[in-house]
Amino acid sequence: MDNKHLHKIFKLAIEAKEESFVNFIVNQRKPLPTLKRNNYLWQFADVYTAKSDSLSDFISIKTFDNTTGSLRRESMRKVVLVLTIFLVSCFLLLFAAFMQKSAEANSGYVGVDTCKGCHEDKYDSYAKSIHSKKAVPNSPANREGCESCHGEGGAHVEKGGGRGTGIFNFGPKLSAKEKSAKCLGCHEDTKYLAFWNMGKHKAEDVSCDNCHSIHSGGDKFLIAGKSETCYRCHRDIKAMGNKQSHHPIKEGKVSCTDCHDPHGEFSRAMIKADSVNELCYKCHADKRGPFMWEHPPVEENCLTCHNPHGSNHDRLLVMKTPQLCQQCHDGAYHPGTPYTQFQSFTPPAKGTNPATQLVGRACLNCHNDVHGTNGPSAYGQRFLK
Structure with missing residues (x-):
């Protein structure tokens, strides 16, 4: 069988x-x-x-x-059914407990409409900001409005308003750490603040409200324009931007934040690159190389010759040529070039010999590939065209 x-x-x-x-x-x-x-x-x-x-x-x-x-x-079906009912019941009980706790915690909140009764101008700017939009998921500002930043308003209303009634007012008596903590309560996990703790601004007690105000209603809640906000503290940089040669910041083509990250970076200047040269190459890619004939100062640091914030010399140079070139090339004899009257020699310990200084020559008239060149050896090694 x-x-x-x-x-x-x-x-x-x-x-x-x-x-x-x-x-x-x-x-x-x-x-x-x-x-x-x-x-x-x-x-x-x-x-x-x-x-x-x-x-x-x-x-x-x-x-x-x-x-x-x-x-x-067959009995497994009954077990699964019983477990499902049990888990759903537990979830409902926990949710009910959470809602009750939330209601108790919010007992001191008075709501946006109450705040609007006295602070209508602040409310109008807040209403235009993204903080007031319901589209922002899980935002405390959606649930608690003004009180998500300023704290519970119950005691403030009962005492008829005024300072010292439990309202967090972001005033000058509060430390930068206390004020920034309010903002970081929601924004600490954003990509923009990944390096905040190691940035120069935090180290020097700059708080979020030094640059931002949710009542401004402007771009990124800035107190002023992008660069104007920076100029509130960095006035010397603003003055340099008005010099003859400058990056087009005041023309509105670039801004401070194109090069610097105000929320922190690894470098002290908080530049958005691993080095100064890498930052400059983002726009000036033709100067990157590699070249057959490299100019060492260019490889080392663009700031050796240029001041990015402004200069009274052409091309943002730190000084006029040929003086800039002679900071390094100070003892070279140049055939066919007039020198000072005496061809005397002074020991190096006593300084540069004035008799060897080039007179009235513009080095860039001939050596115009100073950033590097791929020209033939006879010309390339001297950065000639």
């Missing part, structure tokens, strides 16, 4: 609850070596020989599946 016929007979025996055939199956386990150990006949025999209360217990626990020939536990 093959397995297929055994399946049919066994199913009929179970349905008829035929105890004698059950005993037969149990006794025939050993003569049926072709059946795998996990076959339902073996499983049935295991249950039966374990002295279950009755055959009906086994039948209720395991049912035969004609399609797959496997057994499944």
Whole structure:
């Protein structure tokens, strides 16, 4: 008798609850070596020989599946259902407790409309800002409005307003750390503040409200324009920007934040690059190289020759040529060039010999590839065109 016929007979025996055939199956386990150990006949025999209360217990626990020939536990469905009901009940209880706690915590809040009654001008600018928009997910400002920054207003209203009534007013008596902590409560995980803790602004007690005001309603809540906000503290840089040669900041083509990150960077100047040269190359890529003939000062630092904030010399140079060139090339003899009257020699310890200084020459008239060149050796090594 093959397995297929055994399946049919066994199913009929179970349905008829035929105890004698059950005993037969149990006794025939050993003569049926072709059946795998996990076959339902073996499983049935295991249950039966374990002295279950009755055959009906086994039948209720395991049912035969004609399609797959496997057994499944009907009771698992009940277990899953009970667990689901239990978990949902726990969630509802926790949610109810959270809502109750939230309501108790917010008992001192009076709402935006109450604040608007006295501070209508502040409310109007706040209403135009992104802080007031419901589209910002999980923003405390959406739930608590003005009080998300200024704290609970209950005591403030009861005492008829005024200072010293529990309102966080961002006043001068508060430290930069205290004021910034209010903003960082929501904004500390943003990409813009990744390096805030290592930045120069935090180290020098600059707080968020020195540059931003949520009541301004302007771009990024800045107190003034992008560069004008920086100039409130960096007035010397603003003066340099008015010199003859300058980056087009006042023309509105670039701003301070194109080069500097006010929220912190690794460098002291908080530039948006690993080095000064890499920052300059973002716009001046033609000066990057590599070149066959490199100019060492260019490789070292662009600031050796240029002042990025402004200069009264062409091309943001720190001084006029040829004096700039002669800061390094001060002792070189140049054929065919007039010198001072005496060709005397002064020991290096006593300074540069005035007799060897070039007179009235513009080095860049000939050496105009000072940033580097790929020209042939006769010209390239001297940065000639």
